Amino acid sequence: MSHLLQTDPRIHEIIQDETSRQINKLQLIASENYASPSVLEATGSVLTNKYAEGYPGKRYYGGCEYVDQAEDLARERLMQLFGAKYANVQPHSGATANQAVYFTFVQPGDKVLGMDLAHGGHLTHGSPVNFSGKLYDISSYGVSKESGTIDLDEVETLAMREKPKLIIVGASSYSRNIDYKAFRDIADRAGAFLWADIAHPAGLIATKLLNDPIPHCHVVTSTTHKTLRGPRGGIIMMGEDWENPFGIVAPKSGRVKMMSEILDSVVMPGIQGGPLMHVVAAKAVAFGEAAQPSFASYQKQVKANASRLAGLMVEHGFNLISGGTDNHLMLIDLHNKNVTGKEAEHAMEASGITLNKNMVPFDDRSPFVTSGIRIGTAAITTRGFREHDMTFVADMINTVIDNINDEATYDRVRDEVRTYCSKFPLYTELSE
Ligand SMILES: Cc1ncc(COP(=O)(O)O)c(C=O)c1O
Structure with a gap:
């Protein structure tokens, strides 16, 4: 029996209409997918009731013994899937994961090099209407007019001229395999951090059908709902953890903080409050499915x-x-x-x-x-x-x-x- 049908027939009807739309039409939007019934079940579970600000074992609230297990599983499964040494599964969306990277790696006013929106990049890669374009000094690379593929010579010329602190590689509408190693070589020569946003091809990367950014990038972000076929959400990963180069130390011990600690604290309490634990559990389900x-x-x-x-x-x-x-x-x-x-x-x-x-x-x-x-x-x-x-x-x-x-x-x-x-x-x- 549907509770919603009894209590809110109007919303029930809207959900039924949307279900029919998804079933009866050809869904060709490149950023969408059909999450599994198990992912939907976890997303619609009682975990939505639980506040869990903080991280497993270090929460601001009691009663987190079960949601801690869900978040640990999500992180472990994600790291296993991509061969990463660090993962944060709390970002509410891809845009939020990206915001965390900016807040970790650069300061307002710093130079950032990303792919032009009109050439395939994403709003969060420096568009003037997005926080990224408003807060940072953005320059953009694009594709070659002749080949339609990323012009690495242009990337290199721009990087050496602008000397950005951060280079973004990744796109929303780019159909070709990306050479992350070539980007890293350019980033190293320019003295920049390299960040891959794999929101679109994440599922193909996890299954080794496309080049792997993890060994070449300082940080990698993704959404979980496109090719990865999970619930809506964002993730952040690193291939290795290292001491932060910004001189940030732990207040009491004076120890230099690791990048993992900085990223975690930028996500929460930096830009988010309580994680959506029903979505975190659904992410764990999706990462488990992706390992099959x-x-x-x-x-x-x-x-x-x-x-x-x-x-x-x-x-x-x-x-x-x-x-x-x-x-x-x-x-x-x-x-x-x-x-x-x-x-x-x-x-x-x-x-x-x-x-x-x-x-x-x-x-x-x-x-x-x-x-x-x-x-x-x-x-x-x-x-x-x-x-x-x-x-x-x-x-x-x-x-x-x-x-x-x-x-x-x-x-x-x-x-x-x-x-x-x-x-x-x-x-x-x-x-x-
Ligand atoms: C490359 C890229 N990054 C980030 C995002 C943002 O994801 P979200 O819509 O979950 O904020 C998208 C979404 O389309 C994307 O294509």
């Missing part, structure tokens, strides 16, 4: 599906930035189709296909219009789509773009999408 062989097969399929879909889109005459993909996503420039990103997003939505408009490198349109779309395969792969299903996905997207503004096409595609999706049952226990 089935997760490695899943990630292989995510990558194979993206690769097949990219090839099919090119055959349909779409212009993919960098020509293809190494990971779970692709960025498509729609200039040659005479359709804006905004028009495409609306047309797809009307046709039962959910994806997002996206700036393309050197875009001549505003972020509210854009010239591109971003497509990801993490969610459809979770529901069971294989390479041969990509033909259907590519055909539907192509049909909508070729018939832009034709409502009859939208109606027909929406019906076809619904029928196709019904072959891949999802959350059967959650829908009415």
